[in-house]
Amino acid sequence: xxxxxxxxxAPDAAMCGETGRIKRKPPDASEAERIAxxxxxxxxxxxxxxxxxxxxxxxxxxxxxxxxxxFEFSPVPNPVSVxxxxx
Numbered sequence: 001x002x003x004x005x006x007x008x009x010a011p012d013a014a015m016c017g018e019t020g021r022i023k024r025k026p027p028d029a030s031e032a033e034r035i036a037x038x039x040x041x042x043x044x045x046x047x048x049x050x051x052x053x054x055x056x057x058x059x060x061x062x063x064x065x066x067x068x069x070x071f072e073f074s075p076v077p078n079p080v081s082v083x084x085x086x087x
Contacts, residue, residue, distance in 0.1 A: 051076060
């Protein structure tokens with residue numbers, strides 16, 4: 001146990017002035033949109049019929065797939081691109 005404590009605390013001593021966090025530049029706008037879409041499409045609070053807005057359009061949550069893990073979505077057509085006679 002003493003060896004483990006010494007090996008864990010040794011890096012902390014070397015990083016006294018640093019936070020120890022990985023430094024990376026913030027994502028650009030398209031990457032931020034992709035990440036937000038991924039988070040929304042994997043939200044565990046989704047219920048059947050919920051609409052999710054992503055960087056690829058609107059989707060309706062259909063439920064959990066037969067594998068019990070994958071979420072199923074159906075695309076929602078853009079109402080602006082659908083002719084008024086069909087609406």
